[in-house]
Amino acid sequence: MxxxxxxxxxxxxxxxxxxxxxxxxxxxxxxxxxxxxxxxxxxxxxxxxxxxxxxxxxxxxxxxxxxxxxxxxxxxxxxxxxxxxxxxxxxxxxxxxxxxxxxxxHSDKAGEFAIMAVLMLANRIPRFVTSQRAGLWRKEWGTTLRGRRVTIVGLGGLGGAAAMQCARFGMHVAGVRTTAVPHQHCAEVIATENLDDVLEQTEFLVLACPLTPATHNLLDRRRLALLPRGAGVVNIARGALLDQNALCDLLDADRLGGAVLDVFTHEPIPDGDRLWSTPNLIVSPHTSADxxxxxxxxxxxxxxxxxxxxxxxxxxxxxxxxxxxx
Amino acid sequence: MxxxxxxxxxxxxxxxxxxxxxxxxxxxxxxxxxxxxxxxxxxxxxxxxxxxxxxxxxxxxxxxxxxxxxxxxxxxxxxxxxxxxxxxxxxxxxxxxxxxxxxxxHSDKAGEFAIMAVLMLANRIPRFVTSQRAGLWRKEWGTTLRGRRVTIVGLGGLGGAAAMQCARFGMHVAGVRTTAVPHQHCAEVIATENLDDVLEQTEFLVLACPLTPATHNLLDRRRLALLPRGAGVVNIARGALLDQNALCDLLDADRLGGAVLDVFTHEPIPDGDRLWSTPNLIVSPHTSADxxxxxxxxxxxxxxxxxxxxxxxxxxxxxxxxxxxx
Known part of the structure; x- marks a missing residue:
């Protein structure tokens, strides 16, 4: 050829x-x-x-x-x-x-990034980094992952690898995709249209789906507010899947426990953007899958x-x- | 009873x-x-x-x-x-x-903290956090863990769990303990007296041994300088196992790639201590095993x-x- x-x-x-x-x-x-x-x-x-x-x-x-x-x-x-x-x-x-x-x-690298981000949230690293920035020694207690509930949106190359890693650590993995077809690493699979039903029990939310007209702003302000107090958010897919401002508001109010974001609606993040300084938020410069x-x-x-x-x-x-x- | x-x-x-x-x-x-x-x-x-x-x-x-x-x-x-x-x-x-x-x-929790810290170093998180603090979008490339070389000092409850996790990610695990008895999760075990021999090939160093007169300041300035350029350091054991100032000097000079430290010679870390602001260093407030x-x-x-x-x-x-x- x-x-x-x-x-x-x-x-x-x-x-x-x-x-x-x-x-x-x-x-x-x-x-x-x-x-x-x-x-x-x-x-x-x-x-x-x-x-x-x-x-x-x-x-x-x-x-x-x-x-x-x-x-x-x-x-x-x-x-x-x-x-x-x-x-x-x-x-x-x-x-x-x-x-x-x-x-x-990108599966291997993205899967390792995803489990790293979930471990960071379980171990309170975004909170420690925020304390460190202020020169504060502030203990908070973390947990192991076994039995904790993670919801992974998207079960393609990235999401499938994330699900595999989370399952390996003994987590309860809920997958979300267009149709609720079972997945080998998920305890349950939910159709995207039923996403609301699973958010209330989600301790860790991992976004790993393609950006399409159907997923644009999928995690809008209303849906982000369904997450329980202290939940953690990971985005390794595309920034426009979620309402960044709503996420920052929830972090500012200490309603969410932390976030590890690798993707953003505007990249590079503009100078002075609130993303740089929102508490308990870790910015990775779109390298998770690379x-x-x-x-x-x-x-x-x-x-x-x-x-x-x-x-x-x-x-x-x-x-x-x-x-x-x- | x-x-x-x-x-x-x-x-x-x-x-x-x-x-x-x-x-x-x-x-x-x-x-x-x-x-x-x-x-x-x-x-x-x-x-x-x-x-x-x-x-x-x-x-x-x-x-x-x-x-x-x-x-x-x-x-x-x-x-x-x-x-x-x-x-x-x-x-x-x-x-x-x-x-x-x-x-x-403490094994389960400490093992998860250790693999999290190694993943953070492989994914350049300490560097991204330092960039974020300065409001800088600075891409750096990470890698997956398979085949990478980690050296774990101490193979008790903490170090054994760290070795298990690292082996599960396909890393080449070198263990260090008092006598060079084989360990199920280590590709090789080195006696502490031969630590120098393995440091030059160590991409990630994890300290997980008890603090005793024999291990006090084990990673002194001379030994830390044996680590290759870009290596990462994790300490989940006791601060006095390493020379903190020498470590900060190597990070300031960008000789080491990053560090995730959970323990320190003085806890809480004093106000104004260089540990709070040394680049590419993440401070966790002695909670890794809790x-x-x-x-x-x-x-x-x-x-x-x-x-x-x-x-x-x-x-x-x-x-x-x-x-x-x-």
Whole structure:
């Protein structure tokens, strides 16, 4: 296959290199060998390659702006980003071209971040950090995780990994997704439309779902207020899933116990924004799912998995549905 | 048996109650039933009870100062504290009285705190918290734990639980203890006298050993400097195990990647101490092993385990050796 890899030249930790490609081929020679692969970073590289490329692999959201571009052979686009919500609406997608997302590449790292955040909330770390900022030695008692109730919204790559970790620590895991289909790491699964029912018993809330029109502002002020006093909130998905101001109000009032947020409605967070100084809130700069040491290898593994499915006529594990938005 | 429980009246989260005692007896009726138990908080309560008590259970370090007290029937003292270093030297111990420590009661909580701290270091949380304090959005890349090298000093209740958690995340676990006896959760065990040899390859250092004359200032300035650039340090044991000033110097110079400390040479940390503001250092106020929700139940479980061993003539699992200090 004629494959082009378009890099994002301003993001060196994520550059796909020929060495990485060859290492991935060595791990999957049956499906990986024999392709003609080019690498590019500039617009000119991209336009030139599209003249004959059959597949495009990219983590460069900006090049989407170059469509429609002459790409007469293009069959397959693999976008190596965590979520494709930034590329909506999807009217740039050339007719008949298959679009693949990168679901799964971030699972290990995001799952570890999620259980870390839950452990931090159970151990009161956001509160200790706030005390430390004020130079105050203020003891508060934490607990172990066994038997504690966590609700995880979204059970895809990120949420599934979070559920696995939480279950491993003996937590009672409630999963929330579009339809209430059982999940191997969840004690119960609730349909998104019934989210209200589970919030009152939620000690820890983990947001790990895609941002779509259906999930935008899902945790609005009313729903956040349903969480019990002292509950903790983790967001590793997208900032616009929750009402940040309502969350900060609940933290200011000491109604919620703490929050660990990796994503925000505006990134970088503006200077002087209340997020920087809200008590018992820890800001992580949108890095929870990122692991440059393993990310490209994981992405190429996923690409080959889908290529194999395509050759064998099986459903594509990472087929992106523009209508659903994930 | 005539048992007296002396509480610490200023520490309500840790009060032993009659209800807790009865619940513990219900879980271990064979060894727990039939004892005559009294509860006290004042010095007078203590002196009165010692007139006929055969066993003393206490988390009140201050009453040790009342020895020698008339305690003609006393056979057994169970001190429900995490470490007995604060009670040294042990010349107050009446001749012939068995002293039991509480090793194991803190394991679950301390193990979860330890893996949380290691995950925080791997995910750069101490650095993000420092950036947040300055209102700075500064991305740094973390990694998953698989294959990373952690060195755990001390393999008792705390260190053993930390080793179990780290191994479960696929880390390479090196344990350090007095003699290099293998441990089920460690890939290698090093004798304390060879600690230098392992420090250079240590990405995460977890201190979890008792404070004794042999471990005082074990991580002095010279040894801390052996850690590789970017390494992380966790202390859940005792502050005096390491040279705090040397650690802060290495953090100020960005030689170490971060630290999560739960214990300090002076507690509470004095006003204006550099610990409050050293970059990439997270202060937890000596709560890592504490879990009031389960602590007394765990302590009474340990007490009954030892009582059973005593009745059956087996070695006591929690026998404290004043000569070794643990």
């Amino acid at each position: 004629r494959i082009h890899i378009q890099n994002q030249d301003d993001d060196p930790p994520y550059l796909f290199t020929r060495a990485q490609w060859e290492a991935a081929v060595a791990r999957a020679p049956g499906i990986g060998a024999g392709h003609v692969v080019s690498f590019g970073t500039t617009e000119q590289d991209f336009v030139t390659a599209m003249a004959d490329a059959e597949a495009l692999i990219t983590n460069n959201a900006a090049i989407i702006g170059l469509f429609p571009v002459a790409a007469p052979q293009l069959e397959l686009m693999f976008i190596a980003l965590a979520g494709l919500d930034g590329l909506a609406p999807y009217d740039w997608l050339p007719p008949g071209v298959i679009l693949l997302n990168n679901s799964g590449a 692991d440059p040491a393993s990310y490209n290898a994981a992405s190429l593994h996923i690409f080959f998995d889908n290529l194999r499915a395509l050759h064998e006529g099986r459903p594509l594990p990472n087929l992106f549905d523009p209508a659903r938005g994930y | 005539r048992i007296h429980i002396q509480n610490q009246d200023d520490d309500p989260p840790y009060l032993f109650t009659r209800a807790q005692w009865e619940a513990a007896v219900a879980r271990a009726p064979g060894i727990g039933a039939g004892h005559v138990v009294s509860f006290g908080t004042t010095e007078q309560d203590f002196v009165t009870a010692m007139a006929d008590a055969e066993a003393l259970i206490t988390n009140n370090a201050a009453i040790i100062g009342l020895f020698p007290v008339a305690a003609p029937q006393l056979e057994l003292m169970f001190i429900a504290l995490a470490g007995l270093d604060g009670l040294a030297p042990y010349d107050w111990l009446p001749p012939g009285v068995i002293l039991l420590n509480n090793s194991g009661a 879990d009031p929700a389960s602590y007394n139940a765990a302590s009474l479980h340990i007490f009954f385990d030892n009582l059973r061993a005593l009745h059956e003539g087996r070695p006591l699992p929690n026998l404290f050796d004043p000569a070794r200090g643990y």
